[in-house]
Amino acid sequence: MHSKRGGRPATVATAAAVGTVAVGLLTAFVGTDAGASAASRHPGWEQSVRAARAGQDAAAPAQKRSGAGRAKPKAPPRKVSRTISHHAAAGGRAVSLTLDDGPHPEWTPRTLDLLRQYHVKATFCLIGPNAERHPGLVKRIVAEGHRLCDHSVDHDTGMDHKSADYQKRQILDAKRMIDKASGGAPVHYYRAPGGAFTPTSRRVAAEHGMRPLGWIVDPGDWQLPGTDAIVRHAKEQVEDGAVLLFHDGGGDRSETYQALRRLLPWLKSQGYGFSFPKS
Structure with missing residues (x-):
């Protein structure tokens, strides 16, 4: 939500x-x-x-x-900006599709099938325990060329009112769960639940190689307003370079799935391409 x-x-x-x-x-x-x-x-x-x-x-x-018996040292985290990314990296008439709150055992596979059908790459913002429960889906997301995003452990939309230690645990514990589930694939972004970013959460994310990730288009699919409303809101809000916010987890996402079935071909017909968010 x-x-x-x-x-x-x-x-x-x-x-x-x-x-x-x-x-x-x-x-x-x-x-x-x-x-x-x-x-x-x-x-x-x-x-x-x-x-x-x-x-x-x-x-x-x-x-x-x-050096006998020593493990190979890990590469340091990549350097990223602490500023919140709201736009597609490709610029121009490109948009970035992001999907939150998964992976979900029903809706994530169906969404992945849809993305493959329309040759679209997306960013999946994963809840740590969901990734832990469904590592096969996390690996499939990576194998099919999509990107991973840390969406915290508990999806606490009040994180901006919590202590720095609490925020750090929510971010880094989720990242560890996602790392393990994916087999070590890069986690490019961190999205605060409900957009509740703080200077602390942005710093912690960036220090661990994750660009804070926002959005511009929010069609409100998490409110279950109906497929027609989701499609209408998305069309009204879309603009060049926008990051689009949708959900493949967190409950029944049949409305979102049906909306994407209509929106993906429509966006392409309007000349939009798809790109990952700036990282």
Whole structure:
């Protein structure tokens, strides 16, 4: 669900292993009565233990220097603007279709089929737990050339009245869920539920490679006004470069689906192309 606000612009290893075994055996022996006796009879015994320990300590940094066993470091997040994107990247007579609140087990697959039929690429703004429940759909979205957007964990439209820590958790926990569901595909955008962006949420998103994403065209499909009303509102609001807001999740989206069946060919007949939002 969306409010109307916020939508428009405003070898070393072997040595280490041997050293570890030696330290274990020597230390264990020293801890026994026999070990204590041996230490008194052989003053060099404790020095041997210390030397073994020193060898182990020396081997550990060397192993780290060699890079053995280390995971490949992740690439840093891409640098993006904190400003809210409202327009298509292609410019000109292009629009950007975005779909919120999925993935949904019924309406997301049907929407994907429709997009494939009309050769349209879209951006899917996913709720974290929904992505977690339907990883196959998230992977399909990516495989068919669409983009991913973080739409928070709980779709809390009052996030702009919550603490900075709360906002950060909502954004980053959702991103982790989407990352896992997609197999690590890029999450290009963050859309605040209801458009409730704050300086904090925009900063957190941008620092993690996600451009804040708004909209210009909101036909109100989330209010279930009927297919005819959705189509009429979209036609009245559309303009060059606009980001369009629709929903494939959050309940019964039959009206949205039927509206898109009419709007996608109409937009093309009016000379509109489709592009991803500016990122």
